[in-house]
Amino acid sequence: MTSIFEPVLADLGERQRDEILAAFAAVEHSPEPVPEAVAAGLRDATLRRSVAEMLHLIGRTLVRAGPGQWTSGYRDDVAERLTADGGNPLPLADRAVLTLVLIHSVAIPRTEGTLSGDSWVDGTPTPIEELQRRTQLPRGELRQSLGRLRAAGLVRVVPARLRPGTVPQNTAYLPGPQFHRLTETARRRLQEELILAAGPDTPLAAAIRRRRAPAAEKETS
Amino acid sequence: MTEDAPRFSGDGPATSPGDSTDVVGGRVLTGIQLINISRLSAHPVPMVSGGLVTVAGQGPKDSNGAGKSSFIAGISLLSGDEQWRWSSGAPDAAELLFTAEIAAADGRWGNADHGYVIGVFTEHGAATPEALATSALTVWLRINRKAPYIDLRWAGELYVPAAASDADRVAAADGMWAELPRRNGRHDIHANRLGEVLYGRHVRCVSFLSTSVRASATANLLAQPLNELSPARIFDAIAALTGVDREMEQERASRTTEHARREEEQRARADLEQWEGETRIIEAGIAQRAGARAAIERAGALWQGRCARLVVDGEHELASLGSEISRLAAEWEERAAEAGRLREQLRDLQNDEAFQSYCTAAERKWKEMSERDRALEVEERTTVRDVEDKTRQRTALLEEARAADGRDPAQAAAEENAANTRLEEALQACGARQHELTDAAGALAGAEQGDDLAAGQLQRLRAAGLRAVPLLDSVVLEPDQRPAWEPRLHPYREAVVVPAADAAQARDLLAGLPGSTLVLADPAASQKSRASKTTKTSSTTAPPAPPASGLPASSVEDLPVAGFLASLAERAGDPAEATDTAARVWVAGGFASPLTGHAARVEKARDRVNSATARLREAEESVQHARSQLTVARARVTAAGAAQRAEALWEDIGGLRESLGDLAAQRAELEPAVRAARQQHAEMLAAVQTRTQQAERLRADADRLEDRQQRNATARADLTTRQAAIDLPARLTAFGGRADEARAHLLALPGDEGRWSEQEWTSTCCAELDDVLTRCFPRGTPEDEIPREIAGLRSDVRWSRGLAGQGEAFPVLHRSLRTYLAQTEQEDEYQRQRITRQRAERSADLEAARKGLREAAQAAAAHRASVAEGIKAKLKKVATQFDRLDQEYGGYGATLDFPEPEPPAEPDKPWRWTVTPKWRRAEGQRMSPYNLRGNTAQMDEKAVKLVCAAALAGGTDRPLLLVLDELGRNLGKQHRTEAVALFERIGRDRNITVIGALQDDMERYAIDASGLYVKLRRSSDASPYNSAPIVTGHDDNQARLALLRDWLAGHYPPLLSAGSGEDPSDPSGSSESSLGAPTSSGVMV
Structure with a gap:
């Protein structure tokens, strides 16, 4: 070495x-x-x-x-x-769960303007109920998946935030510390892919496509 | 120990425990105690400062194995030598711990999982116990086998474990450690901060440690031959020794700041560029939409013109349509009357009854006449055919009648009956002859097969496998014998000859056939004898009998019947009188053919057949004759009948000829009436033809008129529709005024626009609107980015296909686009303002960042310039010292080469200084650089001088420790002496302590020169721990050594104080000096 x-x-x-x-x-x-x-x-x-x-x-x-x-x-x-052949070490179910956490914890708050910056680590914790409601996975599989993601540092458990007048929540999840390891380009690409997937007809998506098109042309030429 | 924690915290410097630095300060090491370090004993060892300290060993065999390397490694660890890799936590320190396996005692002792290196520091000049006690500082390094490898605590006093035995000291250490306060808040200070805390990052130690203690990853000045170091590394080493490295660090810090500023500036610039890129797109969109707003207003105005044109055109068109419709209505009325008249005439023509009845009568008359005429004609033709038929029949019958040969039918019938009778008779005769022939043929077949005589008996016997022959077949008669023998044999014509042996079986077989006669053949045994006897006896017993040879021969060799024949001959008499005299039987002879023998009997049967055949042929000929006669008779009968029928036909033909004449007369009578009826009928047909044509013409006229009416109505409906379609009120609404206003609008238009057709207006409007659309949503904009309503309208067939349809799509699309543009107008304005504001802000940010960068760069450059000056001054001092030392201690002069490096191109690139030591290899020679190959000893010597020079030039008051394992490893005898003297003198002069571990053979060079001599002892390989070390001082140091020993032992129990006299080497001086007495009397100086 x-x-x-x-x-x-x-x-x-x-x-x-x-x-x-x-x-x-x-x-x-x-x-x-x-x-x-x-x-x-x-x-x-x-x-x-x-x-x-x-x-x-x-x-x-x-x-x-x-x-x-x-x-x-x-x-x-x-x-x-490394990812050119589309390979991904995460199982499909784990990817789905991780995407849910990312959308709920980061993407939605960022869209609402309550979260600034381009970090993928902070955000609103996603309660387990939310994951159970939104996912199509059986509960047992969801739990296993969260366990694996947690072990890989891709999600972390945060204590539920107690708001006055609300029922205390169970466990909630945030993206894990491994997301710190994303470079700026990677963070930006993650955000753009989420925008393209969630709102293909938004002006933001249009701007992204317009920005990418010349880059792709340059590459091909 | 009874001291409690508050005492320690009060002892330290006034600073809070968390940020202590340079705790040791200018103090020097006066004593060291190692606990659980390698196999070293736990005795405190006094130290002197300055001069040479030699560490020797006495193992079971030689100096090896006594723990010298571990001892000096412990000292270097305590002194914060960089080799221990403090930032990484000094993991190698754990290898210093006592390890049973290495000590060859793993059966009896466990590994130590922690140990202590305890150092006592005092002021350099402290010479009394009071002064020592006042300035004392005890530093405890706890070495752990697992991370964190190093924990650091200290006490502001003498604080060492003192006990009677090693074991007790070891046991006491843990308790004393626990008493010491933690110096990093609630935690201990670990390796990474040790150098800073203890020595304020001053270099206190340069060491070459044996690789048996730890493998150095990098070279340092003493560890490797000098020429293996790069000039940059030499500079680093000198910088560390002189303290320049701290200035370098400050310089790096200023460059770090510059770097941070530069990053900020870059980030701000990239941010601005990216923002500008995105903003340009937004601004372009805003500008496009602004243009679109102007265009859509133009399009609206043009549309107004089109509406006016539509109103005016609509008015004109309505007027012309009205007049056309009324003209058509008048025309329609006129034609309707004419059509009615034509229909009336046609009806009249079709309803004329008188004409109808006339036609019917003429038709009927003609039919009647023609039918009568045709009936007569048919009858006439039938009669003619009858006459012809009958004439033909009669001719045929006459031909047939000629075969009657003039006989009448009665005669012919009689002849036929007679012929029949004759045939019957002939047939009967023929049948009888046939029967005869069959019988004869059967007899012949029987004779040929030999079955004619006794057929049943033969069959049975042969079936049972017996040999049997008819008697007559077995006897052969000569012609002269026949008269005599045939009568004799005739009664036995049905007899069968069998062998005598088979007689009984034959009898049984033939019991069911009455009348069967058996003749036994001569027995086989007696045949010969008998034959001879016969000849002998025949002459005696049968005098009249013919000689023996007179007996008939037998045709079957194996069944001779000589005996039988002899008997017959014996009984016979005169053939004329009796055949059997004994029985008195006479049988008539004279058979036509021979009775005996097979051939004779076949011949007889064949004759019979031949005669029967001849008779049958005669009978058949007579039958043939009778048949031909009958045939002739029958033909005559038929012919006679035919003549009679021909006669009758001739009479019929005569009658028919008469009736034919009658019919011809009737037809001639009817002829005039028929001709009149035909004439009348033809006239009637012509009249009907004329009338039909007239009606056709009338109907065609009427139809043509109606067709015109139809077209007229269609044209009017069409016009009415067009009239309704013009929808003037809607056009007026679209225009938004009255018709005369529209006219005025058109007149007021500039150029020839007033004369534009609706088509021109539409295409102009649509082109303008299309421009708006293109501005808002450039070609290629994806469908999903356009508001759904507009997207729908844009892709609408009417709009995208162009042409007339565009006019209809225009208002809706125009309205949608206007709404869209109105909606976006406010947002666009807001965006524009925001962009302007942000651009100003970001530009200001960038400008600020640039300014910060400029300042930081200037500051760094300025700092660097001053640092460079400092470094050069310092290096110059080092060079001077180096030269001086070299010359003082046997060299020919030396210097350093240190060009000032270029400032780094980027702030985070290293600013790399280099130092090239040079020295003269001989008197008066040029200075040659260090990396020129020289002898190793010289290299090491220069390295030591360089280290000393650097330490001296550093100008600090800090004591320096040089730690050298295997001192003088490469040196020859003279060199060793010189080197040792060098170390001692340098050390004494310059407050530099050289601690060297010696091999055996160096001892005698070193002892004289050493300020302090430490001998580590191990009695045998069997004991895991060392014995107490022997510590001896040079003459000059004796007093101080005694003082230190007393002082360090101040905690010792009294029994030690007696032993710690002037002669520390005395084994009795320490209670633990267990086994071997220290042998080296030569140690004493």
Whole structure:
């Protein structure tokens, strides 16, 4: 492992090398984004560049998950090649459930204007009842699916929000910390795909198609 | 320990525990105690600062295995050496822990899961117990086998476990650790902050550690031969030693800020660009819709013109249609009267009764006459045919009658009867002859097969498998024997010869056939003897009898009947008198053919058949004759009848000829009446023809008139429809005024528009509206982006096909588009304002970001310039020191080469400095760079000098620790001496402590020069732990060493204080010096 990183690390001193490797390990293995404060390799732009170069060598990239927060994700070109054959490791049912959570927790609040920014991690928690009502899966399968998604870090459980005058809700779900790992392009594509799927006749969808058309033409030419 | 926690917190610096830094400060290490580290014993070991400290070992065999490397590794760990990879949590530290397997004691001891490195720091100059106690700081590093590998606590006093034995000290350590306060809020400080907390990130230690303790991933100045390091790495090492690295870090921090600004600026710019891109689309849409609004107003005005044109045209058209309709109505009236008249005439013509009856009478008369005439004609023709038929019949009959040969019918019948009778008779005769022939043929067949005699008996005997022959067949008579023998044999003509042996069986078989006669053949045994005897006896017993040879021969060899024949001959007498004299029987002879023998009997039967055949042929000829006579007689009878019928026919023909004449007369009589009737009929037909033609003409006239009327009505209905379709009120409504106003509107139009046809108006309007549509929704806009109503209208056939239909679709589409444009107008205005506002805001943001970037870049550049100056000054000082040290300690002069690097192209790229050490290889030579191949010892020496120079030039008051495992590993004898002296002198002069682990063979070089000598001892491989180490000081250090030992042992129980005298090597001085006495008396100085 060290050998392929050697070009990046060769000229560095003991401490810098140490800091970079620690930061690399942190962003790769920490489930949540790593705050700059805990890793000198992320705090310093020069060292961060080295971390990014190391990640680049293995097809990953450094993703900014907020002010002073960093994590890693697949490079856009690598992700494109990995998914070029349409392969998806998630079972169909899990994808359906995850889509429900994304729509309810992020897409709808963002459309309503109650959620700004392009993060896919925050939003309105989706209560389990909502999922049960909307899904076509049997309950047992839904539960299993949520369990798998949770283990994969694709959804997380949040304590139900107690509003005065409402019945306390059961478990509710939000997209999981793995969504931090989406690059900006990936986040944007996710949003656009949801728009195209949910409202193909909206002006937004039209704008997306218009924007994509020249890109596709350029690619073909 | 009775100290409680509050005491510690009060001891520390005034800062809060969470953000302590540089706790150790300028203190130096005065003692170290290792607990559960490798196999080292837990004794506190005093330390001196400055000069050379040598660590030797005494294992069971040689110096190896006593734990030297672990000891100095513990010191380097305590000193925060970077090699331990603090940011990663110093995982390698766990390998220092006591491991039973490595200590070869895994059967008896478990692994230590944690251990402690305890360091006591005091002020450099503290020389009394009070001064030591005042400035004491005890640092505890707890090493764990699992993460976090390092925990850090400290106490502002002397705080070490003291007990009588290793085990007690080890046991006490955990309790004492628990008493120490946590220094990071509710947690301990871990490896990543150790350097900062203890030493304020000053470099306190440069070490070369043996790979047996840990494998260094990277090179440092002491660990590798100097020439394996790159100039950049050398700079890093010098920077760390001189403290320049902190300035470099600050520089990097300023570049980080610049980088952050640059990112912000880039983000703002990308944001603006993207926003501009999206906004341009929106603005284009807004502009299009604005154009569309103007266009739709134009289209409305044009439509008004079209409506006016429609009103005016409608008026004109209504007037012309009215006059046309009234003209047609008048015409219709006129033609209706004429048609009525024609129909009347036609009816009259068809209803004339007198003409009808005339026609009927003429018709009837003609039919009657013609029928009568035809009946007569038919009768006449029938009679003629009868006459012809009968004449033909008569001719045939006359021909037939000629065969009668003049006989009348009666005569002919009599002749026929006579002929019949003769035939009957002949047939009977013929039958009798036939019978005879059949009998004769049967006899012949029997004779031929031999079945004519005794047929039944033979059949039975042969079926039973017996040999049997008729007697007559078995006897052969010569012609001269016949007269005598035929009578004798005749009575036995039905007899059968069988062998004598089979007699009984034959009798049984023939019992059911009465009259069967058997003759037994001669027995086979006696045949020969008898034959000879016969010849002998015959002469005696039968004198008249013929000689023996006179007996008939037998035709069957195996059934001889000689005996029988002899008997017959014996009994016979004179053939004329008796055949059997004994029985007195006479049988007449004289048979025509031979009685005996098969051939003779067949011949007889064939003669009989021949005669019967001849007689039958005669009878058949007579029958043939009788038949021909009968045939002739019958023909004559027929012919006589035919002559009679011909006569009768001739009479009939005469009668018919008469009636034919009568009929001809009647027809001649009827002829005039028939001709008159035909004339009358032909006239009548001509009259009917004329009338029919007249009626046809009338009807055609009437029809033509009605057709015209029909067309007239259609034309009028059409006109009426057109009249109704014009719907002037609706056109007036569409125009929105009166007819004269419309006319005035047209007149007021500019150019030739007043004369435009409705078609021209429509196409112009629609072209304008199409323009509006295109502006709002450019070609290729997907259907689902257009409001459904407009999309529906646009795709409507009438609109998309163009032509006349567009006029109808126009108002609806016009209204929809207007509504759409009106609705979007307000939104467009709002969007435009928003865009303007946002553009201003975003531009301002971008400008601000740019400004921030410029400032940050300037600040970074300025900072970098000052840092560069600082670095150059510092490096220059290092170079000076390096040169001085080199010359002082046996070198020929050295220097450093450090070109200033270009500032990095991008703020997050490293600003890489390089340092190339150079030295003279001999007096008066040029300086040659370090990476020129030289001898290894020289490299190491220069490296040490460089490290020292850097530490000296650093200008800090911090003590420096050089830790070297395998001191002098590559050196020859002279070099070793020099090196050791170098370390000692440098150390003493410069407050640098060199701690070196020695191999055995170095001891004698080192002991003299060492300020402190530590010997780690292990008595045998069997004991897991070391014995107490021997610690000896140089003469100059003896007093201080004694002081330290006393002080460190201040907590010791009293028994130790007695032993810790001037001679620490005395084994009796420590209670734990268990087994072998320290042998090296040479240790003493």
